[in-house]
Amino acid sequence: MNIDRKQFFKVLAAGTVATSGVSTLFARERKLLPKNAVGILYDATLCIGCKSCEVECKKVNGMSGVFDTKLEQSHNVSGIWDGGNDLDSKTLNKIKMYRNGTSSTKDKETNGYAFIKRACMHCIDPNCVSACPVTALTKDPITGIVQYDKGACIGCRYCQVACPFNIPKFEFDKALPEIVKCEMCKHQLDKGGIPGCCDVCPTGASLFGPVEKLMKEARRRIKAQPGTKYRYPVSSLESGETQTHTVQKYISYIYGEKETGGTQYLILSAVPYEKLGLLKLPEKSAASTSEKIQHTAYKGMIAPVVLLGGLLYAAHRSTKQDSTE
Amino acid sequence: MSNYKPIGGKLLTKPFIVMMALAGIAGILLLQRFLFGLGAVTNLSDGYPWGLWIVYDVLTGTTIACGGYAMALLVYVLNKGKYHPLVRAALMTSMFGYTLAGISIFIDVGRYWQIYNILLPKYVNLNSIMFEVAFCVTTYILVLWMEFTPVFLEKWATPKAKAKMEKIIFIFIAFGVLLPTMHQSSLGTLMVIAGDKLAALWQTGWLPITFLLSALVIGFGMVIFESYYSSVAFKRPLETHLLSKMSKFIGGVLVLYIIFRYGDLIWRGALKDAFAGDVNGWMFIIETILFIIPLIILFKEKLRNNAQYLFWAGVSMVLAGAILRFNTYLVGFSPGPGWHYFPSVSEILITLGIISAEIMAYLVFVKKLPVLPVIEHN
């Protein structure tokens, strides 16, 4: 009896430890970029802050303005583009501005200014997709676009907790709310088009294309001699349209190349990224750590089943004792 | 087999009526929530998508409800039958705690009308910690009600039905230990994916272990607290001798917790953040003190055998675990500058209403059903 119990405890202890996930020290493998991944290269040095992309984003996604009051809507005319202070449930992209000192020179850190466009980064290893309990957020296996299915979503908002860029937004003001995020205009892509924001960008600051080619383009720009002329593609890599601008002194790093496992929305800038509100993030996604913990604990469901077996035995023995007592 | 019986007594006491009023107010506010959305009653935002309801009603609530888990582990699995008199009361609190947590989730979730999606195979996401938690908690609520059926059967059914149920009850007991082990640890894992948004004092891969151990700590704390409460409120003799013996086991769990929690902090070099003098630092210190108090009491035999000290050890354990949860999910969580969260009055009132409902249900059950052990001579 006693020996029995000791053995049983060993099993129980092993099961418990494994069940609660001891191997927390490593993250699982990095995820790879889907083969035909598409993305956006945003070059802050080209952006003139016109916010055409904000307007078009609202238009192609059929979204109302944030300050769309009754007054604005009178006579059947209404505001179409007014964005919020930041990304919100009515604003999928947002141009923001960095200012310092006299703000006299563009793309200068001191006494200068710069623009930055924020939207979903379409992570290669998205936390939001890993987090969603009902697979409402998915990463398209071909294009890599991170998309949302409201038919599945239960509104738990775990994706909001999980996203390192605070991208998914929730309609707190609605009785029947949805999660809202940029889906890289996949409805436009389906029709053979390109994302609204890139389509209308007058300077090529928002550029659409296959991620691998965008990455090459970005590297080329970083390598180009500052002050020289460069032919920048406009709208999309394949549009054939270009504009010639002077190359600025780029930070020699592409934001999005490594952050949280890499992203399909890439950013170039002449002002340090932290100044533009872009966080320093680890190279592995938090999802890779949390999935590793989970899958170690529940590998083949062995640990839970072993634990359950032990528990069944123990509880059976102890209740039997109860009734014979 | 221990004997239980209803304690009887008047139901509509003054406190009971106050609680009914609180529950009523919560009901009205809930109507507002469902008609006008979460924003109408809460201070939740895109930066702080989870607030009081998740952290108190769901996280802390289910953990406080771990009395049933802790006792089932002790009594049935470790075969310490002598604690049996405490089992039913503990089990019942678990049942209410989890049921109300389930209801709170329904209230909190934005798209509640399709909440059943979480159980549909076509939507399963095995990578999602939230899926595991949701699945386990749902199953556990069912298991708890099954574990409790002998109480109903004792009251309403034939002895034969009861005997039949008791034959298979061990299955539910086993699941009743497995499921909380799984989801109480996962409630910790849940925050791993928040990455750097959670301060280093709390963000660690060991979250599942510390959450599991602290759930047991809270669970036992609750058992102590409840047994004192019912002895004072219903004028029953104290179960000190049982409690103080049990406390050795609890002490062991506490020590394990401390080793994991603080060992990890030292290992990662995060402990220095405790002395930063900011809100995080202070809240961490408060959390730590609350874990140390019961440790001291439980390891000093003189203190442990003193009813009053033991009571405060129990309270401190519950608070410690609760603060750990508030710290991990709210205080230490920062989505970035510019975001703030403090629960709105309506949010707090709804939580109070839910707590009231839970206490009312507790009172109805102990007064009308055989839950508390028959008082033996002394």
Ligand code: SF4
């Ligand atoms: S930025 Fe956020 S919402 Fe977008 S894919 Fe990455 S994790 Fe998901």
Ligand code: SF4
């Ligand atoms: S809110 Fe919706 S999309 Fe986000 S994690 Fe929850 S179920 Fe998934």
Ligand code: SF4
């Ligand atoms: S890709 Fe489409 S949805 Fe996303 S920011 Fe650009 S216009 Fe808006």
